[in-house]
Amino acid sequence: MRLMSWWLLALAAFAVLGCSGGGGESDPSISVDRSTVSVSATPAEAAPVVTVLLSAQDMPAEGLYLSVDSTYNGVQSVSWTSPSEDRALIEIRFFAPGQLPNGVYRDTVTISVCRDGYCARHVNNSPLRIPVTYTVSGSYNADAQASADRTQVVLTASKQDAVLPVASVVVSSSEALPGGVYVQATSSGQGIASVTSTSLSPTQTRVDVSFLTPQSLDVGRYDGSVTLRVCIDSSCNRALVGSPLTLATQYTVNNEPIPEPGLTPIDVASRAALPHDVVDAEYSRALDSVVMVASWPSPALYIHDTRTGTERRVALAKVPTAVSVSPDGRQAAVGHDALVSIVDLTAASPVVRTLQVSANVYDLVLDGSGRVHAFPRSSQWEQLHTIDVATNTETLVQALGGIYGNTRARLSPSGTSLYMANSGLSPDDIAKIDLTTSPPSYLYDSPYHGEYAMCSNLWFKEDGSTIYTACGNTLRSSSVKANDLIYAGRLALSSDSTYGYRIVSLSQSSLVKEVALIEMNSAQCLSAYEPLSCKTHLNLYESDFLNRSSVRSIPPVSVGGVGYAQEGRFVFHSADGSVKWLISRLVGMPDPASEYQLVRLR
Numbered sequence: 001m002r003l004m005s006w007w008l009l010a011l012a013a014f015a016v017l018g019c020s021g022g023g024g025e026s027d028p029s030i031s032v033d034r035s036t037v038s039v040s041a042t043p044a045e046a047a048p049v050v051t052v053l054l055s056a057q058d059m060p061a062e063g064l065y066l067s068v069d070s071t072y073n074g075v076q077s078v079s080w081t082s083p084s085e086d087r088a089l090i091e092i093r094f095f096a097p098g099q100l101p102n103g104v105y106r107d108t109v110t111i112s113v114c115r116d117g118y119c120a121r122h123v124n125n126s127p128l129r130i131p132v133t134y135t136v137s138g139s140y141n142a143d144a145q146a147s148a149d150r151t152q153v154v155l156t157a158s159k160q161d162a163v164l165p166v167a168s169v170v171v172s173s174s175e176a177l178p179g180g181v182y183v184q185a186t187s188s189g190q191g192i193a194s195v196t197s198t199s200l201s202p203t204q205t206r207v208d209v210s211f212l213t214p215q216s217l218d219v220g221r222y223d224g225s226v227t228l229r230v231c232i233d234s235s236c237n238r239a240l241v242g243s244p245l246t247l248a249t250q251y252t253v254n255n256e257p258i259p260e261p262g263l264t265p266i267d268v269a270s271r272a273a274l275p276h277d278v279v280d281a282e283y284s285r286a287l288d289s290v291v292m293v294a295s296w297p298s299p300a301l302y303i304h305d306t307r308t309g310t311e312r313r314v315a316l317a318k319v320p321t322a323v324s325v326s327p328d329g330r331q332a333a334v335g336h337d338a339l340v341s342i343v344d345l346t347a348a349s350p351v352v353r354t355l356q357v358s359a360n361v362y363d364l365v366l367d368g369s370g371r372v373h374a375f376p377r378s379s380q381w382e383q384l385h386t387i388d389v390a391t392n393t394e395t396l397v398q399a400l401g402g403i404y405g406n407t408r409a410r411l412s413p414s415g416t417s418l419y420m421a422n423s424g425l426s427p428d429d430i431a432k433i434d435l436t437t438s439p440p441s442y443l444y445d446s447p448y449h450g451e452y453a454m455c456s457n458l459w460f461k462e463d464g465s466t467i468y469t470a471c472g473n474t475l476r477s478s479s480v481k482a483n484d485l486i487y488a489g490r491l492a493l494s495s496d497s498t499y500g501y502r503i504v505s506l507s508q509s510s511l512v513k514e515v516a517l518i519e520m521n522s523a524q525c526l527s528a529y530e531p532l533s534c535k536t537h538l539n540l541y542e543s544d545f546l547n548r549s550s551v552r553s554i555p556p557v558s559v560g561g562v563g564y565a566q567e568g569r570f571v572f573h574s575a576d577g578s579v580k581w582l583i584s585r586l587v588g589m590p591d592p593a594s595e596y597q598l599v600r601l602r
Contacts, residue, residue, distance in 0.1 A: 028058045029124030030113045032090075036131050037109070041097040042138035043238055046178065047076070048097075052090040052130065054111060056123075059086060064123060067112045074105025074134030097136045098178060099233035105134040144175040146230035146240035148207075148247065156252045157214040160565065164193070165211040169247055171230055173240055176202035181240075182231045183207055189224025191217070191251035207247075214253045222251040255588045257556030257565035265555040266538050266582070267602040272309070274596040276302060278583055280322045283507070283572035286329030287345060290572060290581060293320035293334050296592055301334055301343050304598065306574060306581060314343055314350050321361050321377065327368040327415055335361030340372050342389055355387045357394055362406050367435055368415045378405030379424060386439055399433065399442035408457045412477060413464035417443070419477070421469070423456035430454050430467065430475065430485060446475065446485035459506040461543065468515070470503045474546065491515065491541060492548050499523045504536070505570045508543055509577030515541040516580050518554075518568035525567070536568040538582065538601070557586055557597070564589050566597075 033053040041048050056064065068090055070078045076095045080088045092109060111128040115121040153167040173181045183205050185195040193210045200206055209226055229236050230243040259265070276294035284291055290304040299316040301323065318336040325332050325345075334341040340355040355372065362377035374385040382405050384397035409420040418433040418440070427450030432443040446454075455470035460477070467475040472491040478484040493501040499522050506517040517539050520526075525534035538552045554568040564586035572581045582599040589595040 027124065028056060028060060028064060028113075028115075030057070030111070030126055030128065031055050032111070032128055032130065034130070036133075037092060038133040038135075039094065040135040040137065041094075043098040043102075043136065043232065044138075045097055048094045048134070050092045050094075052092065052109075054080070054088040054090055054113075054128075056086045056088075056113065060115065062115075065112075065114045065117055065119060067114075067119065068109065069112075070109045070132070071107040073107050074100070074136075075107045075109070075132060078109055092132065094134050096178060096233070098238060099235060100136050101237045102137050103135075105136070107132040107134070144173055144177070144232070144240050146181075146242040146245060147172050147174070148228065148245050151246065152248045152250070153209060154250045155211065156254065157211075158256045158258050159214045159217075159219065159253060160258050161214050164213055165251070167209045167211070167249075169207045169209070169228075170200070170204055171197075171207055171228060171245065172204050173230070173232075174203075177232050178202070179233065181205040182234050182236060184229040184231065184236045185226055187224060187226045189222070189249065191222030192224045192226070192249060195226055209247070209249065211249075211251050217253045219253050219255055222249075222253070224249040224251070255565075256563045257587075259555050260535055260553040263537065263551060263553035266552045266599075268599055269602045270600045271557075272598050273594040274302075274583075274598055275593050276300065276596070277592060278569060278585075278596045279320050281570045281572075281583055282323055282325040282332075283581070284325050284329035284332075284345060285573075285575040288575045289345070290583070290598065291323060291325050291332050291345065292583075293323045295319045301332060301341075303345055306579070306600075314352060316341055316352065317354060322363045324364050324366040324372075326366045327411065327413075331366060333364055333366035333372045335364045335374060337361070340364065340374060340387060342366075342372075353389075355389065355392050355394075357385050357387055358396075359385050363408050365409050365411050365418060367411055367418075369435065371435075373409065373418060373433075373435075373440065375403065375407045375409055375420070376405055380405055382407075384433065384440065395439045397433075397439050397441070399431070406456075410458055410460055413460055413462060414479075416479075419458060419460075419467060421454050421456050421458045426450075428454045428456055430458060430469070432484065444481060444485075448487070452487050455502045457503070459503075459508070461508050462510040466543075468503070468506050468508070468517075472503065489546050491517070491539075491546055493519050493539070494521075494537060494551065501537070504568070507571050507573045507580070509573040510543070512573070512577035513543050514573070514577065515543045515546070516571050516573060517541075518571050518582075520567070534565065534567055534587070536566075538568060538571065554582075554584060557584075559586065559589065559594055569596075 039048045068078050077093045080090045082088050109130045113123050113126040149170045157165050180199040183197045193212045196208050198206045226247040228245040230240045232238045277296045279293050281292040292302045299319050301314040304311045320334045322335040332343045337360040342353040344350045359376035361374045364374040370389045372387045376382040382403050386395045404422045406423040407420045421430050429445050431445035434441045434443050452473040453471040457470035459468045472493045474488045476486045476488045501519040502522045503517050508515045520536045536554045540550045541548050556563045557566050567585045570583040580601040584597045
């Protein structure tokens with residue numbers, strides 16, 4: 001018999017049998033060399049294969065159509081080949097005995113030979129049905145033992161780690177198995193996400209236990225167990241001696257910080273824990289002092305003399321929201337809800353003077369002309385609140401188009417104007433207010449509408465020629481409108497897979513021609529959740545051409561044997577530019593007297 005191509009898709013199970021001879025009408029018939037098939041095997045043996053010889057008599061010139069099918073209890077597959085024009089070999093392949101429970105499996109193999117593709121005209125003796133009996137009995141190998149390379153998994157992860165923790169166990173059979181080592185796994189308890197297995201060899205399979213991401217769990221210990229059924233077949237009908245195996249799991253999630261890979265950490269000369277929190281801070285170069293306001297342990301302003309390491313405390317009447325140091329570095333204004341405090345930073349025992357303001361102060365600027373300019377905390381359009389310090393008189397200034405709540409502002413080094421960066425608007429922008437008029441008057445905003453992101457904050461170069469925005473874009477500053485707020489280059493910031501990094505604090509020293517800034521990965525650090533994955537860096541640039549000279553990580557800090565992630569909050573240059581000071585926060589520190597740190601950098 002020879003196999004010819006079959007052209008009818010609807011009858012793709014049939015193939016054409018033909019012969020080279022010709023001649024008149026014939027009455028074809030078929031026969032097989034065995035009318036029944038009976039096989040037996042033990043679980044240790046290979047899968048049986050039986051061949052049935054099909055013969056055709058009186059083949060017509062146009063050929064015949066052949067189809068072979070079966071039920072599939074013990075039979076895995078049937079197929080045929082044609083060694084000659086009048087014969088076909090029907091191959092019956094059975095399931096591996098090790099994959100079946102002991103028992104008798106009965107099937108029927110059906111052979112159909114027809115004159116037409118629809119098999120409406122069977123030849124004599126067609127269809128032929130061959131009963132098939134497959135008996136599986138006996139045991140596999142009483143000596144085949146299951147074992148694992150460990151019975152317990154102990155795993156620790158930090159909540160800062162986004163990687164899915166996985167522990168692997170190698171399960172072995174003492175004897176090689178035809179299909180390899182099959183493992184069925186079930187888990188119970190806490191912390192386990194999934195269990196999978198991968199065959200390594202006829203004697204070994206690797207089991208991978210995946211745990212829930214530490215970011216999705218609370219800090220604590222999660223105990224569980226994995227039951228491993230070790231078998232010689234995929235259905236686990238036959239288990240090895242020693243099966244099932246039990247794997248105990250202990251998964252601990254902690255707050256231990258993870259140093260940022262690939263970056264050199266900051267070089268610390270000294271570190272001191274501040275006995276208070278830090279709501280806001282500025283630097284007085286006239287006094288070489290860090291001026292901070294705090295809400296804990298009680299509302300206060302602190303003057304930290306960096307030359308002597310001493311700190312003076314000035315009590316405040318209300319919780320502070322912001323601080324501004326005057327251009328001469330000798331006075332400070334502190335914002336509160338409906339109040340502004342004025343503090344003489346040079347007095348041995350400063351007397352706090354309070355001013356009334358009809359706003360909850362978000363930011364404020366103390367100019368050199370005896371006025372405080374306050375910006376409200378809100379999410380709506382507002383007015384500028386200008387308070388005359390001498391008379392405690394408040395004036396509301398309506399800027400063209402309004403001032404949106406939560407605006408950050410800086411005094412130009414010339415003292416003649418305010419530059420303010422809005423927040424919560426799209427696109428964000430920077431606008432200018434003239435302080436030479438009384439009351440102050442709105443001038444204009446930048447000529448851009450989203451071309452250069454501002455990111456809601458800004459800082460000045462000491463000489464006043466450049467504005468640095470929180471997104472890294474820089475703008476020129478000028479008394480001439482045509483030259484003012486014009487793009488002047490970019491400070492290169494780090495990138496990540498989400499929204500990138502932005503600047504949270506910046507200091508520029510003209511004496512050493514250096515920009516020092518703290519950048520943060522904004523998606524994590526601005527998250528509403530505790531930002532354990534927040535990363536901050538200290539970047540340095542030469543200030544003439546904005547070339548970046550270094551990026552340093554602000555690494556975890558160990559206190560009392562416990563590690564805490566460290567967030568950079570503020571950076572300042574000393575008056576002569578030779579020293580840089582960093583204020584950082586230790587995330588998760590339970591002791592508020594150690595949460596904020598003042599760091600001197602080398």
